[in-house]
Amino acid sequence: MINTLLEENHMQENSILRAKYAAKNLDVYYADKQALFGINLDIMENQVTSLIGPSGCGKSTLLRCLNRMNDVIDICSVKGSIRLDGQDIYDDGIDVVELRARVGMVFQKPNPFPKSIYDNVAYGPKIHGMIDQKSDADEIVETSLKKAGLWQEVKDRLAAPGTGLSGGQQQRLCIARAIAVNPEVILMDEPCSALDPIATAIIEQLIDELKQKFTIVIVTHSMQQAARVSQKTAFFHLGSLVEFGDTDQIFTNPQNQQTQDYITGRYG
Amino acid sequence: MPYTTTISIFVSLCLLVTAYFWGVKRAIATKRSQTALSTQVKFHSLPGFHGAYVAIWCAIPSLVLFVAWQTLRPNFLPQWLAQDMAGLVLLISAGILGLFFAQKRIASRFKARHKVETAFSLVMLLSSLVAVFTTFGVVVSLVFETMRFFSKVSVSEFLFGLHWSPQIALRADQVASSGxxxxxxxxxxxxxxxxxxxxxxxxxxxxxxxxxxxxxxxxxxxxxxxxxxxxxxxxxxxxxxxxxxxxxxxxxxxxxxxxxxxxxxxxxxxxxxxxxxxxxxxxxxxxxxxxxxxxxxxxxxxxxxxxxxxxxxxxxxxxxxxxxxxxxxxxxxxxxxxxxxxxxxxxxxxxxxxxxxxxxxxxxxxxxxxxxxxxxxxxxxxxxxxxxxxxxxxxxxxxxxxxxxxxxxxxxxxx
Known part of the structure; x- marks a missing residue:
């Protein structure tokens, strides 16, 4: 206990950056099949960390462990620890609902609720009791949509259904929806894979702005995207963390041959 | 003859089966003789389609003729043609004529497959029409009988009257004779x-x-x-x-x-x-x-x-x-x-x-x-x-x- 505190103090003193998440010896199984092998990974606060690797390498599994979305899968079991601000999120005392309010998530395919744009954004704050009167909701909706860069486009039609927006707008609406709960971390699971290049560029710029306030973890298949938006990159292969480091270093001077092969496109 | 209907149904079924197998046989024979002459010839449809084609040509004319005969029989046909036996003969001869017409058309390039396809889509159309027309018929009969009812009892009494006792007396002096x-x-x-x-x-x-x-x-x-x-x-x-x-x-x-x-x-x-x-x-x-x-x-x-x-x-x-x-x-x-x-x-x-x-x-x-x-x-x-x-x-x-x-x-x- 004292050790952890000392360690944290130590880290805060030594650098402005602090580890938000710390995964230690993380093993994940789907029934008998092991999906992740002994992952050790620190995710720094107010940085963008990208998880890359070929399909089936376990990067999405790791992402879904970070807010315990894997809980809904009955056959999934987790060993080892993931600490969020020093507290193990797989502890018995942890309230998953509270955890997910602190850790927002944006999915591969935009999934706005079949409600109005306004209600989509107000949904999270409402269920977490952040709204006492109508003006609170109005304010949260406006600031969230502004942060997600969608306000100018939708401010005159907040009552229109969220499903009527274009794909890129829908994805930004989903980001606004996640921001509205005021999370500390935002997890993104290939957020641009269903979008065209222009919408992708807008989202990438948005991610860059969002890291001022949030810690961001992004799974992506696009190496260019990882290079553009992230400060740290983790390369996974067959359920193992092969290499983890500064994005610049990973893309210019990878230490591992597998990483080198993958980022230069020589892989698979 | 009381059993004429049963007999005609039986005979038509036999005719249909015969037509099918005849068609199949003719198609196979034609195919053999033509492919023996040259390898260039490609037979368009499978023998089964030719069989079905012949059977359809056997069924439709006799069915149409039979329906026509049944509807015209009571009023428009002369005595000798209105008899049961005459109907049976008409039915069979129409079927046989159709059969001969169809089996003549069996050839390598003949697109029996498409014809059968069309015929079956028509059958399915007819089946769905049966449901539609039944509904329509039920509604029409309901409407007419309801109109007859409302010519005897006023609409307002039916819709707004509070008392229901639908008994009609047999004699005028009975109790509750009006209903x-x-x-x-x-x-x-x-x-x-x-x-x-x-x-x-x-x-x-x-x-x-x-x-x-x-x-x-x-x-x-x-x-x-x-x-x-x-x-x-x-x-x-x-x-x-x-x-x-x-x-x-x-x-x-x-x-x-x-x-x-x-x-x-x-x-x-x-x-x-x-x-x-x-x-x-x-x-x-x-x-x-x-x-x-x-x-x-x-x-x-x-x-x-x-x-x-x-x-x-x-x-x-x-x-x-x-x-x-x-x-x-x-x-x-x-x-x-x-x-x-x-x-x-x-x-x-x-x-x-x-x-x-x-x-x-x-x-x-x-x-x-x-x-x-x-x-x-x-x-x-x-x-x-x-x-x-x-x-x-x-x-x-x-x-x-x-x-x-x-x-x-x-x-x-x-x-």
Whole structure:
């Protein structure tokens, strides 16, 4: 206990950056099949960390462990620890609902609720009791949509259904929806894979702005995207963390041959 | 000759089978002889299609001729042609002519496959038209009989009259010789029982649908869902005597203990049992629409920190609402049209009451009692059944159309 505190103090003193998440010896199984092998990974606060690797390498599994979305899968079991601000999120005392309010998530395919744009954004704050009167909701909706860069486009039609927006707008609406709960971390699971290049560029710029306030973890298949938006990159292969480091270093001077092969496109 | 119809059906069937195999044989023979001459020749259709083609050509002319002969026979045909034997001969000769015509066309390039395709699409079109025309015929006959009824009893008396006693005296000096046809009490009874049934069926059906689709383990679901659907397969007669012999006496005794006056035939007993019967209609359809809501919405809601019940209440149910509403409406029209349960458990007396513990009667029960037994079909008594039936038809038709409209208008387009 004292050790952890000392360690944290130590880290805060030594650098402005602090580890938000710390995964230690993380093993994940789907029934008998092991999906992740002994992952050790620190995710720094107010940085963008990208998880890359070929399909089936376990990067999405790791992402879904970070807010315990894997809980809904009955056959999934987790060993080892993931600490969020020093507290193990797989502890018995942890309230998953509270955890997910602190850790927002944006999915591969935009999934706005079949409600109005306004209600989509107000949904999270409402269920977490952040709204006492109508003006609170109005304010949260406006600031969230502004942060997600969608306000100018939708401010005159907040009552229109969220499903009527274009794909890129829908994805930004989903980001606004996640921001509205005021999370500390935002997890993104290939957020641009269903979008065209222009919408992708807008989202990438948005991610860059969002890291001022949030810690961001992004799974992506696009190496260019990882290079553009992230400060740290983790390369996974067959359920193992092969290499983890500064994005610049990973893309210019990878230490591992597998990483080198993958980022230069020589892989698979 | 009394057996002519049977004989002609038998002969036509034999002819059809013969035609098919003849066609197949001819096609194979043609194919052999032509491919023997040159390898360039490609036979377009499989022998089976040629066989079917010949059989169709055998069936259609004889069928058309037979129908024409049957319709013309009573009035337009001369004596010698109107006889049964003449019909049989016509039938067979038309079939044989068609057969010979068709088998002549069998050749390597002949596209029997496409012709058979067309023929079958026509058969399917005719089949669907049968259903459409039946509905149309039922409506027309209902409308005409209803008009006859309203020429004897005024529309306003039927729709707004409070007194129902559809007895027509045989002699003018009998008691109640005029009969009275005020149907309000009957409609009220139908509404009362339907309302009770829906009060039972909607909450239980909906909750079971939600449990089945969101909470139940796959294992529980695989045996519980078919079991629930068996409820819909129990004959309504069985529900009827369950209501009349088990529920109604139980309720009467129970009411007696509490000091309530519950008659042994009551709207409550009928409504309760009908509600149970309708549960699977609500739950099965609602289950389907809740299941159709994409998983990504559940994930999205869970990732925002919503609990399961919040997700269901705030995301799934609103998304599935149109489907749920239409399932309720369909169940309602089913309840309105239900007969056996109410005949046995609700009673025959046309009481105008809102008390669910008294005997009431419904539209369906009255139609039944008006038409059971030997009746003459020109008295207002029997014609009243058609008027009631017409109202019932309009009511359920309206509900079904409303249900379809709601589904189409608010259907969520998930991609």
């Amino acid at each position: 009275s046809f005020g149907a309000v009490s009957i409609f009220a009874g139908t509404l009362l029982i339907t309302a009770i049934a829906m009060l039972i069926a909607v909450p239980i059906g909906l909750f079971s649908a939600i449990y089945m689709s969101e909470y139940a383990t796959p294992k529980f679901r695989t045996w519980a869902k078919p079991l629930l659907e068996i409820l819909a397969g129990i004959p309504t007669v069985v529900y009827g005597f369950f209501a009349a012999l088990t529920i109604a006496p139980f309720m009467r005794n129970w009411g007696f203990e509490l000091g309530l006056e519950i008659s042994s035939e009551s709207a409550m007993a009928a409504g309760l049992v009908m509600g149970v019967m309708i549960i699977p209609f609500v739950s099965s359809l609602s289950d389907d629409v809740i299941n159709a809501v994409p998983q990504t919405l559940r994930d999205g809601s869970a990732a925002l920190g919503a609990t399961k019940s919040e997700t269901i209440r705030l995301v799934l149910l609103p998304a599935a609402l149109p489907g749920i509403v239409s399932s309720v409406l369909l169940a309602t029209s089913r309840a309105i049209g239900e007969t056996m349960i109410v005949v046995m458990a609700a009673g025959l007396a046309a009481n105008l009451t809102a008390n669910p513990f008294q005997a009431v009667t419904t539209v369906t029960v009255q139609i039944l009692t008006l038409l059971v037994g030997d009746q003459e079909f020109d008295s207002p008594k029997t014609l009243a059944a058609f008027a009631l039936g017409f109202v019932l038809f309009l009511l359920t038709l309206g509900l079904n159309i409303l249900a379809l409209k709601i589904v189409n208008k608010y259907r969520e387009k998930y991609d």
